[in-house]
Amino acid sequence: MIILIGILVSVATYLILSRNMIRIIIGTAVLSHAVNLLIMTSGGLKTGNVPLLGHGDGPFTDALPQALILTAIVISFATTAFLLVLAYRTYKTNGSDDFNELRGMSDE
Amino acid sequence: MTVDVAIILTPFIFAALTPVLYRFISKKYIGWLVLSVSFILFLFLTTYIPRISDGEVVAFTHEWIPSLGIHFTTYLDGLSLIFSLLITGVGSLVILYSIFYLSRSEQLYHFYCYLLLFMGAMLGVVLSDNLMVLYGFWELTSVSSFLLIAYWHHRKASRAGARKSMIITVAGGISMLAGFLMLYEMSKTLSIREIIGNVEAIQEHALFVPALVLILLGAFTKSAQFPFYIWLPDAMEAPTPVSAYLHSATMVKAGIYLVARLTPVFGGEALWFWLVTGVGLFTLFWGSFNAVKQVDLKALLAFSTVSQLGLIMSLLGMGSVAVYLGNSSETIIYTQAAFAAIFHLINHSTFKGALFMMVGIIDHELGTRDIRRLGGLMSFMPLTFTIALIGSFSMAGLPPFNGFLSKEMFFAATLHIQELNIFSLDSIGFLIPIVAWIASVFTFVYCLIIVGKTFFGKVQLHLLAKHPHEAPIGMLISPYTLIVFVVGIFFFPNLLGHYILRPAMASIYPTFPTTQELTPHIHAWHGIFSPELWMTIFVIVVGILLYRLLKRWKPIYRALPQNLSLNSLFNNGISFSESFSNRVTGRYMTGNLTDYFVYIFLAFLMIVGGYFLQTDIFSWSPVDRESLEVFEIILVLIMIASSVGILFAKSRITTVFLSSVLGYSVAFFFIVFRAPDLALTQLVVESVSTVLYLICFRHLPEIRKEIQPKWIKMRNIFISLAVGATVTLVGFAALNYEKFITISYFFNDSYELAGGKNIVNTILGDFRAFDTMLEVVVLFIAGLGVYTLIKLKAKGGGTNEN
Numbered sequence: 001m002i003i004l005i006g007i008l009v010s011v012a013t014y015l016i017l018s019r020n021m022i023r024i025i026i027g028t029a030v031l032s033h034a035v036n037l038l039i040m041t042s043g044g045l046k047t048g049n050v051p052l053l054g055h056g057d058g059p060f061t062d063a064l065p066q067a068l069i070l071t072a073i074v075i076s077f078a079t080t081a082f083l084l085v086l087a088y089r090t091y092k093t094n095g096s097d098d099f100n101e102l103r104g105m106s107d108e
Numbered sequence: 109m110t111v112d113v114a115i116i117l118t119p120f121i122f123a124a125l126t127p128v129l130y131r132f133i134s135k136k137y138i139g140w141l142v143l144s145v146s147f148i149l150f151l152f153l154t155t156y157i158p159r160i161s162d163g164e165v166v167a168f169t170h171e172w173i174p175s176l177g178i179h180f181t182t183y184l185d186g187l188s189l190i191f192s193l194l195i196t197g198v199g200s201l202v203i204l205y206s207i208f209y210l211s212r213s214e215q216l217y218h219f220y221c222y223l224l225l226f227m228g229a230m231l232g233v234v235l236s237d238n239l240m241v242l243y244g245f246w247e248l249t250s251v252s253s254f255l256l257i258a259y260w261h262h263r264k265a266s267r268a269g270a271r272k273s274m275i276i277t278v279a280g281g282i283s284m285l286a287g288f289l290m291l292y293e294m295s296k297t298l299s300i301r302e303i304i305g306n307v308e309a310i311q312e313h314a315l316f317v318p319a320l321v322l323i324l325l326g327a328f329t330k331s332a333q334f335p336f337y338i339w340l341p342d343a344m345e346a347p348t349p350v351s352a353y354l355h356s357a358t359m360v361k362a363g364i365y366l367v368a369r370l371t372p373v374f375g376g377e378a379l380w381f382w383l384v385t386g387v388g389l390f391t392l393f394w395g396s397f398n399a400v401k402q403v404d405l406k407a408l409l410a411f412s413t414v415s416q417l418g419l420i421m422s423l424l425g426m427g428s429v430a431v432y433l434g435n436s437s438e439t440i441i442y443t444q445a446a447f448a449a450i451f452h453l454i455n456h457s458t459f460k461g462a463l464f465m466m467v468g469i470i471d472h473e474l475g476t477r478d479i480r481r482l483g484g485l486m487s488f489m490p491l492t493f494t495i496a497l498i499g500s501f502s503m504a505g506l507p508p509f510n511g512f513l514s515k516e517m518f519f520a521a522t523l524h525i526q527e528l529n530i531f532s533l534d535s536i537g538f539l540i541p542i543v544a545w546i547a548s549v550f551t552f553v554y555c556l557i558i559v560g561k562t563f564f565g566k567v568q569l570h571l572l573a574k575h576p577h578e579a580p581i582g583m584l585i586s587p588y589t590l591i592v593f594v595v596g597i598f599f600f601p602n603l604l605g606h607y608i609l610r611p612a613m614a615s616i617y618p619t620f621p622t623t624q625e626l627t628p629h630i631h632a633w634h635g636i637f638s639p640e641l642w643m644t645i646f647v648i649v650v651g652i653l654l655y656r657l658l659k660r661w662k663p664i665y666r667a668l669p670q671n672l673s674l675n676s677l678f679n680n681g682i683s684f685s686e687s688f689s690n691r692v693t694g695r696y697m698t699g700n701l702t703d704y705f706v707y708i709f710l711a712f713l714m715i716v717g718g719y720f721l722q723t724d725i726f727s728w729s730p731v732d733r734e735s736l737e738v739f740e741i742i743l744v745l746i747m748i749a750s751s752v753g754i755l756f757a758k759s760r761i762t763t764v765f766l767s768s769v770l771g772y773s774v775a776f777f778f779i780v781f782r783a784p785d786l787a788l789t790q791l792v793v794e795s796v797s798t799v800l801y802l803i804c805f806r807h808l809p810e811i812r813k814e815i816q817p818k819w820i821k822m823r824n825i826f827i828s829l830a831v832g833a834t835v836t837l838v839g840f841a842a843l844n845y846e847k848f849i850t851i852s853y854f855f856n857d858s859y860e861l862a863g864g865k866n867i868v869n870t871i872l873g874d875f876r877a878f879d880t881m882l883e884v885v886v887l888f889i890a891g892l893g894v895y896t897l898i899k900l901k902a903k904g905g906g907t908n909e910n
Contacts, residue, residue, distance in 0.1 A: 017824040026763060040781055071880070
C-alpha cells in the first residue's frame, strides 16, 4: 500500500514539474489521492468494522482519518476546480499554456 | 510614581489622537493643541527641579517581561532631567514656531503626529533605565526622524536624505543593541543603574572592550560624529522646525546622552577616552572646516552642529579621565570637562535652535537660503539680524553670551588634560589644545560668514524671489525666547549650575561622594593672564584675518578629490549592494513556475529526507500478506498502471481518463477500507472533476509534446523518484509510530454526545463542526473565484465570450 503511495507521489511530482498547465493540475489531483491514501493507511487498515453504530458491533475502524480525508477530498476538489478555471483564464489572456512561455510577463 | 510613565506616554497618546482629532478640530488649532501638550509636560518637569537638585532620584518600575529581565523602568535623575527639559522646552518653542512656519494647506496633522511621536520616543530614551526599553525608544527616534525628514515626500532630496539618515542611524542602533546584549551577558542585568553598581565585576570581562566599541558606534552614528556625520547635512531637507528640533537640540544629542550615561561604566578604559575624545575632536575640526565652504545656510548650520557635537563629545571623553583616576582632590579638576560638556549642551541647544529658526525665517520670507544670493538684509530684517548676531557670536565663543563661558571651559579642559601622563597623553596630549584651537578658529570664521554674508554687503534684489521684509511676530517669539536664554545664562550661569548641572554631574560620577565639589563656580573672567582668555583672543584675531582673506585660501577645498569623499563612498556602497542583491535574486527568481516547484521539492527532500537520514528512524514491517485479497491486488495494479500511464499519455483525453480511473480506484479502496462515506464522496467528486476537465478542454489547446533538454528530464525524474521514496519512508515510519495515544476513542460515544450513529458524520458535524464550517468557506471562496474568473472581463483587451 505504501509503495503504491510512493509511486503515486513520484508520478505526481513528475507531472507537477512538467511545463503544461493541465499536467500540473492533474499532478496536484494525483498528489491529493496519494496523501488521502497515506492518511488512511496511517490510521490502520481494515482493523475493524464500518464506523456506523448499529451496523454490527465494534471494534470499528478509526473514524478520525476518514473524517479528515472527507474534508481533504472536498477541499482538493475545490482547489482543482479553481486551478482549472485559472488555467482557462490564463490561456484566454495570454494565449499559452506553457509555463516556459508564460515567464517574465511585462506587468510583473 | 506613575506620573513619570505618564510623561513618556502622553506624547504617544496624543500622537495617536491627532489623526483622529483633526476631523473635529480646525487646522488652525491643531498646532496649539500640540503646543499645549508639550508645554504642560515642560512645566510639569520643571516642578521636579527642586527635588532633583536636592539629590533625589525618581524611579518607577513596571514589570513588563520579567522572564527576560525587561522592565519598564523610568528613572529621573539630573542627567535625564536636563534632557527631558530640553526635549519638552525646545519642543514647545519649535511647535510654536512651526504653527507660523508651516502653511495651513499642508497635512499638518501628519506633521504634529510625527513630532509628538518623536517627542515621546526621545523622552523614553532619556528616562528609561532598562537597556532594552531604551533601545526600543532609540530606534523609534530613528523612525520618527525618518518620517519627519521625509515630510515633504514629493521632493526627491527629502526622500534620499531620510533614507540616508535612517540607514546610518539604524545600523548604529543595531550595533548598539549588540553592545547592550554583551553588557547583559557580562552583568546579567539590563538595568543601567545595576550595571553601574557592579562595574568592577565586568571590567575584566573579555566582552568589555567589544561592548564598548559597539555601543560607541551607536552613539556616534546618532550624534553625527566622524565618519557617520554625512547623514546630518542631507537631513536638512526636512522642514526647518524639524531641523531646529531634531538636528540641533534633541535627537543628535541622544548619542551624547548615552555616552554621558555610560561614562561610569566605561569611563576607566583608555580606549573609551581615546575614542570619545579623538573622534570628538576630529569631528569638531572636520565639521567646522567643512562648514566654511558651504553656501547653503542650513548646510552650514548642519556642519556647525556636527562640529559642536564633536566638541561636546570630546569634553565627555576628557571628563572620563576622572573616572579612571578615581576620587581625589586633584582629579576633581578633570570632572570639569564633563561639567563643561553638559553646560555647552544646553548652550548649544539655545543658540543653535535660535539660529535654525533664523534661517527658517530667511528661507520663509525670501524663498532662498543660498548665501550667494543673500546680503545686506540688516536694514530689511533688523529683528532677524539680532537673532543671527547673538546666536552666531555665542557659537563663536564671544562675550556676553553663554557660548563664551562653555568655550572657555572647553579650552581650560584641553589645557588640563594635556598635562596628564596617563593613557600616553604625555606624548601626544599636546595635540588636543592645538586641534581644539584650530577648530575654534574655523568656527569663528563660519559664524562670521553667517552674519556677514547674509546681513551685510550689497542687497541683490534681482536674485531674490520675494521682496525682503521682516518676519511675522509669531515666528520671532520662539527664537527670541532662546536668545533671552543665551544672554541670561551668561549673566546667571551659576543658577543653572546649581539647580540643573550639579545633579547631572552626580549621575555621571556616581562614585564621587560630594557633588558640591563637582560643580565649579562659573566665572566669565579668569584674570588677564589666564591662558583660555588668550586662546579666545587669538581665535578672534586669526578668525577675522581668515575671514578677510577667505577668497585667497578657499581653493584648498578643491584639493580633496570628490569621488573619495564619504558621501560618494556611502552612495556607491548603497548602489553596489542594491545591484548585487538584484543580481543574486534575479539568478534564482527566474519567473518560471517549474523552477519554483523544483525548489519546493528539493527543500522537502532536504528537510524531510535529510532528517530521516540523520536520525535514522527507518522502520520496516512488511504488510501481512494474508490480509491482501485478490481484488485488492488487482486494484493496486490498476492504479499503478493508470498512474504510470498518465506519464506517457499523448492525448489529453487519455490523461483525464486515466486520472479518473485513478480516482475511482481510490473510491473502491475506500470501500475496501471500511469507509463508505469517503467512497461516496470520492465518487461524486471524481465524476464532477472529470466533467470539469472535459469542459475546460473545450477552451484549452491540446497538450503539445514537451521538447525539453535531456538533463531537465533526468532532473525531473530524479526529483520525482526521490520525493516518492521519501514519502514512502515517511509512510512506513508513520505506520509503526505509536508514541502518541490515539484520540479516536473520543468518538466511540458519539451517539450519546451527538445523537448520530455515523461516527464520521458526527465528527464532521458536531465534534469538529468549526473545521467543517471553514471547509465550506473554502469551497465558497473557490466558487467565488471560479465565478469571477469566468465572468469578469480581463483588463486590456481580454477576449471573453462568456
